Amino acid sequence: xxxxxxxxxxxxxxxxxxxxxxxxxxxxxxxxxxxxxxxxxxxxxxxxxxxxxxxxxxxxxxxxxxxxxxxxxxxxxxxxxxxxxxxxxxxxxxxxxxxxxxxxxxxxxxxxxxxxxxxxxxxxxxxxxxxxxxxxxxxxxxxxxxxxxxxxxxxxxxxxxxxxxxxxxxxxxxxxxxxxxxxxxxxxxxxxxxxxxxxxxxxxxxxxxxxxxxxxxxxxxxxxxxxxxxxxxxxxxxxxxxxxxxxxxxxxxxxxxxxxxxxxxxxxxxxxxxxxxxxxxxxxxxxxxxxxxxxxxxxxxxxxxxxxxxxxxxxxxxxxxxxxx
Numbered sequence: 476x477x478x479x480x481x482x483x484x485x486x487x488x489x490x491x492x493x494x495x496x497x498x499x500x501x502x503x504x505x506x507x508x509x510x511x512x513x514x515x516x517x518x519x520x521x522x523x524x525x526x527x528x529x530x531x532x533x534x535x536x537x538x539x540x541x542x543x544x545x546x547x548x549x550x551x552x553x554x555x556x557x558x559x560x561x562x563x564x565x566x567x568x569x570x571x572x573x574x575x576x577x578x579x580x581x582x583x584x585x586x587x588x589x590x591x592x593x594x595x596x597x598x599x600x601x602x603x604x605x606x607x608x609x610x611x612x613x614x615x616x617x618x619x620x621x622x623x624x625x626x627x628x629x630x631x632x633x634x635x636x637x638x639x640x641x642x643x644x645x646x647x648x649x650x651x652x653x654x655x656x657x658x659x660x661x662x663x664x665x666x667x668x669x670x671x672x673x674x675x676x677x678x679x680x681x682x683x684x685x686x687x688x689x690x691x692x693x694x695x696x697x698x699x700x701x702x703x704x705x706x707x708x709x710x711x712x713x714x715x716x717x718x719x720x721x722x723x724x725x726x727x728x729x730x731x732x733x734x735x736x737x738x739x740x741x742x743x744x745x746x747x748x749x750x751x752x753x754x755x756x757x758x759x760x761x762x763x764x765x766x767x768x769x770x771x772x773x774x775x776x777x778x779x780x781x782x783x784x785x786x787x788x789x790x791x792x793x794x795x796x797x798x799x800x
Contacts, residue, residue: 592670
């Protein structure tokens with residue numbers, strides 16, 4: 476990914492907790508093209524890992540993707556914030572950001588002959604990549620419908636622009652408006668597994684959509700999602716040991732750290748990328764023990780086999796795991 480310096484040229488409040496940041500090149504160089512679903516990695520002072528923010532496109536012009544003059548981000552102020560959103564909400568016009576990207580781990584599938592209408596589902600700030608997908612699909616003349624979920628219309632960003640852009644291809648579902656409420660089970664009952672489904676939003680929404688879709692035998696390659704949440708401790712997490720079979724090392728994994736973090740602290744150099752259990756790069760073979768699978772990469776059959784795991788996010792049900800490392 477390219478390293479870029481970007482100036483903030485405009486800031487708009489699109490909801491009480493959501494800011495839209497418009498960015499331009501700080502040195503006058505052309506901005507790299509991007510595709511729907513792409514994000515930037517923003518370096519945040521004081522944080523060891525960059526934070527990922529999806530690029531928002533609300534234009535129907537292909538040039539907005541191919542030869543962008545500006546980038547737009549949508550950032551929700553999280554409560555509590557781990558530092559990223561608080562920093563982003565403290566920025567002012569004229570400030571400069573150092574970023575990496577664009578990168579796309581959530582790209583639209585290639586157009587197919589006689590494809591069924593694509594189902595887009597967004598929850599909260601998950602609208603940012605989904606809005607870009609809707610713009611790209613409209614430009615390509617591909618059938619889709621966008622379902623946007625939120626607690627209240629007053630807290631949902633970009634709804635005026637989306638309504639103007641997509642009209643009847645947009646449905647808003649607000650928890651505080653019974654007239655628009657649509658449970659996910661009823662939503663998926665209206666569609667068929669032949670349709671590609673894209674979802675982005677809170678972990679609970681993504682988990683619920685995937686569960687409902689899989690219970691209706693949706694093919695895995697028709698389910699697409701992105702979750703910008705790294706591994707966090709859960710209630711009941713406990714320490715366990717990992718044995719690295721190749722080196723013979725035995726390491727303790729405390730309740731508040733991941734296997735990947737422990738390996739890094741021990742001077743190992745494991746492969747990894749997303750740190751969210753989505754990409755599969757950190758997958759290792761399990762030689763003994765029972766993993767606690769928390770990833771979004773493995774199939775149900777692969778989880779049941781317990782012979783591989785994603786060390787960036789998954790833990791252990793047993794006191795010791797033996798890994799092929």
